[in-house]
Amino acid sequence: MRRLLTHEGLLKSIQEQVRFARARFGKSDLIDFVVVLIGYVVSGKSTLLAFYERLARLR
Numbered sequence: 001m002r003r004l005l006t007h008e009g010l011l012k013s014i015q016e017q018v019r020f021a022r023a024r025f026g027k028s029d030l031i032d033f034v035v036v037l038i039g040y041v042v043s044g045k046s047t048l049l050a051f052y053e054r055l056a057r058l059r
Contacts (some may be wrong), residue, residue: 006012014034045051 007054015030040048040051043051043054045054
């Protein structure tokens, strides 16, 4: 996923535009954030809460 985002120039754009509350947020954390958002969009769930509840049931 990281290679694809880097190749498409999206990773740099996300790094420049997304700001987190934590001062020390590394690249791995950013990728985790993006992967969760992609999973949420692909899941078709109407809210993040519904998405996380579905994930919890899969565990």
